[in-house]
Amino acid sequence: MKRVGLARNEVIARAQLPLRTLQEDTPVSTKQFFALWHAMEELSPDPTVGLWIATELRVGQMPPSFMVAYHARDYRDALQRVARFKRLCAPEEILFQEGKDSGEIQLHWNHAKSTELPHSLVDASLASLLELGRHGTGGHIRPLAVSFSREPQDERVYERYFECDVRFNAAHNGMTIRKSDLEMPFLNYNTELLQILDQALTSRLEQHASKASLSEQIQWILRRRLTAGRPDIRSVASELAMSERSLQRRLTSEGVSFQGLLSRTRHQLALEYLSDTNLSIIEVAYMLGYEDQNSFFRAFRLWETRTPSDWRTENRATQ
Numbered sequence: 001m002k003r004v005g006l007a008r009n010e011v012i013a014r015a016q017l018p019l020r021t022l023q024e025d026t027p028v029s030t031k032q033f034f035a036l037w038h039a040m041e042e043l044s045p046d047p048t049v050g051l052w053i054a055t056e057l058r059v060g061q062m063p064p065s066f067m068v069a070y071h072a073r074d075y076r077d078a079l080q081r082v083a084r085f086k087r088l089c090a091p092e093e094i095l096f097q098e099g100k101d102s103g104e105i106q107l108h109w110n111h112a113k114s115t116e117l118p119h120s121l122v123d124a125s126l127a128s129l130l131e132l133g134r135h136g137t138g139g140h141i142r143p144l145a146v147s148f149s150r151e152p153q154d155e156r157v158y159e160r161y162f163e164c165d166v167r168f169n170a171a172h173n174g175m176t177i178r179k180s181d182l183e184m185p186f187l188n189y190n191t192e193l194l195q196i197l198d199q200a201l202t203s204r205l206e207q208h209a210s211k212a213s214l215s216e217q218i219q220w221i222l223r224r225r226l227t228a229g230r231p232d233i234r235s236v237a238s239e240l241a242m243s244e245r246s247l248q249r250r251l252t253s254e255g256v257s258f259q260g261l262l263s264r265t266r267h268q269l270a271l272e273y274l275s276d277t278n279l280s281i282i283e284v285a286y287m288l289g290y291e292d293q294n295s296f297f298r299a300f301r302l303w304e305t306r307t308p309s310d311w312r313t314e315n316r317a318t319q
Helices: 008-014 032-044 050-053 062-069 074-087 119-137 155-162 193-211 212-230 233-239 245-256 256-275 281-287 295-306 309-319
Strands: 092-099 102-108 143-149 163-166 173-176
Touching: 008 032, 008 074, 008 092, 032 050, 032 295, 050 119, 050 155, 050 281, 062 074, 062 119, 062 193, 074 092, 074 119, 074 193, 119 173, 155 163, 163 173, 212 233, 212 256, 245 256, 256 281, 256 295, 256 309, 281 295, 281 309, 295 309
Parallel strands: 143 163
Antiparallel strands: 092 102, 102 173, 143 173
16 A cells, blocks of 8 residues: 555545454455455545556565465466465455466456445456566566456556456456466476465365355355255255245345355356366256256356357367
């Protein structure tokens, strides 16, 4: 904050956060986290402050869950590590999927609606991933495309920074990286340090999972029960020992819906199953709880804008 001209105390006050948040390792909720970023937007004269916050980050001051990526083997390995460990330092999910000629990054905040997302947070998240590649490789990486789900804003500033086509009003917030850039080696690749950090961070992930939110618990149940057919909210509520009404109310407070969690879980599992070439498309559809293959095809086209067969063919070509 200091490097971009913001006073920490003023930001905390504007966000109406308790003073204890100034103390190290004090956790905040997603709502408070968003309030912090909204406060930075309001106090900064620059509407694109999120970009510059990301460029001012110093590796030595980053949390281990992000710093580990700077010692990865290459840009691909770095992005995969961020996707795995990012939840330890922010309520954010990073999806990284690779196709034939490029890799796509999508950002999701599972405990919030898109209308609540601070623009500066989205900007900083995407810019930090690009800075990771540029600093890690020592090369000037240019994405193929960057997308924002919000209305157009300062388009020329974003095009100058990302140096690529920037689209607004998109379906998701994300960035597409060339395959050749993903394969660029990192200058500070350190196998011993990676082993130490991986072990520590994996342990923290396991602790995190034991304190999972309700939506995360539901996704875990859905992953187990999908092969037995499409689970409904009543059966899931029963397994969690609560009423259907209580479950609906709790999910609403987390800003998610049961159908949304079901679709997200199916999407994640579909990509995992399709990566296993021993499974036929019909078997994958059955394992995801679909009554017929056509229903699976329609859903998959909404997720990936291509058929399961096409996705499998493209994914196989990159392995």
